[in-house]
Amino acid sequence: MSPVLSIHDLTITFGGLDALSKLNFHVDEGEIVGVIGPNGAGKTTFFNAITNLVPPTSGDIRFAGESIVGLDPYHVTELGVARTFQNVRLFPNMTILENVMVAQHCRTHQHAFGALLQTKAFRREEREIRERAIEVLSFFGTRLIGYRLDQPAFVLSYANRRRLEIARAMATQPRVLLLDEPVAGMNPKESAELTALIGRLRSEWGFTIVMIEHDMGVVRDVSDRVVVLDHGETIAQGSFDEVSNDPHVIEAYLGRPVEGAS
């Protein structure tokens, strides 16, 4: 089986600094891959490159076999890649329902003229978008539905904003979901709950997931495979137990032991 997303020799240079250098990566359909690495390892740049927010200096990114380098970000979303951000980025002045409805923009076909004339097709589609939005929000229990639907997103608590951001990414109907530190800033109870949800994202919704995370407990619980980045390069990959005992990984996180000391 060919991987759904594969990256070949990807290099991104900012000024003289290689944020990513000759990175190779792939993720298979239905896999959950955890991406870890110390701060500044290039994890977020890696996501930015896949969603084409930053252009690669060299190398290739292939989605379902087709190169996506140089496409507009909206086009990448249309193909089926969605992401969340480390620092949650919602549309704060739009309501929760609208935030999720707007995410289905590229999956709809009716245009402003249909809206003006109130055609049957337009009204049906508008209803479908709405129903789908509520379905996606229901994934998080009752936290984001009911009276919440018509509240602006800025009133939400931090954890709920994270949930809404994931709901919004789900609503774009992606094949690959990129989660950038989904449990950052959550308390242990919330993060355990979200960890369970990430598993259900695959089993119930069929997403392939790539997740950047610093919380090793979460990485261990959900990842099939872990990729460790440091200085823009893959230094190790394999199961969580394999990489957590890898001397390169320990060195990247803790530094090199002093010569001669045991």
Add this chain to the structure above:
Amino acid sequence: MTAVRVGSARRVSWVDRFLTGLRIVLIALIAAGLVAFVAQQISVDNPFARWRNPDATGLTGDQLKGLVVTGIAQGSMYGLIALGYSMVYGVLGFINFAHGEVFMLGAMSGFVASNKLSANGYWESNFFGSFVIVVVIAILVSTAAAVIMERVAYRPLRDSPRLIPLITSIGVSFFIQNAVLGLLGPNSHSYPQLPEWLAKSRSILTFEIPGTKVMVMVVAALSMAVLWWVVERTKTGKAMRAVAEDKEIAALMGINVDRTIVLTFAIGGAMAGIGGILWGLSFRSVTHLTGFLPGIKAFTAAVVGGVGNLGGAMAGGVSLGAAESLGPQLILEPLGVSGVSQLRDAVAFTALVVVLLFKPSGLFGERLSEDDRT
């Protein structure tokens, strides 16, 4: 350290004192004018009415109603233009000063079209049909102008500091003015007469309103309602609001940002085109400079209403129209200022200053993203 900062924040600078003084003076002037006006309405021989203006005559009820109607009709045209300023500001964060010329192009193309129709006699024989044709042509021309403007002048500057497209827009404005001057000459061009049945005054709720103004208000209200509905209720509108809040995230939601921005310009242009036609039909005379003052006034209206806010733009337009129509008679005349009817523009811009002194973000506040607007 903290104590020092609190202390310096509390210190009242001379600028604050000056602004407070200005607020008091302006409010006192407005209050005095209004009180004198009321006194003068009660009895012309009232000593307070005579205090500043010994020749005070007061207004009859019909005159007052006439001023209100004129103000609202004029204001709804400002509102239509202001929508374009506000929408573009909401999405791109700069003021498109060439928007007044888009309005002028609407009025001009309406003139060319209606003149042709009038020469054929179609204007007289089937006014409604020709009105629709003229409106459609004006909308097409204005929309095209706005879209081309975005493509040629603003898109290449999308990532530059906001001051740069602002200055460019002033250049675009001069370009369009002079292009029209070159094509149609410097003379003022007159629209054909409106048919008698439309232009005649009719009595609505005791208000005696000329038909033209009824038309202006109805068309403006309809356009505004359609626009509001599109922006608030359709997915196109949601996409526009998403782009206004965060372009990068909007793109990641699968929204084509460029197309949405073009659409914003197109809708703003269409509104300006409708405004241009209404202006042409009400005042029946357009020149290549027609766009300047209404453009500036509409910008003022957008700021008064709270720039970036569509309801605010329309409300700002109507309040500005009402202020410049009523202000001279209600406030300045009783204060003994002479030649008040010449002072409409001064009143309009003073109204802006007054609003900004009390509510710096405009009447309807701010609904902008947390994006760094500089």
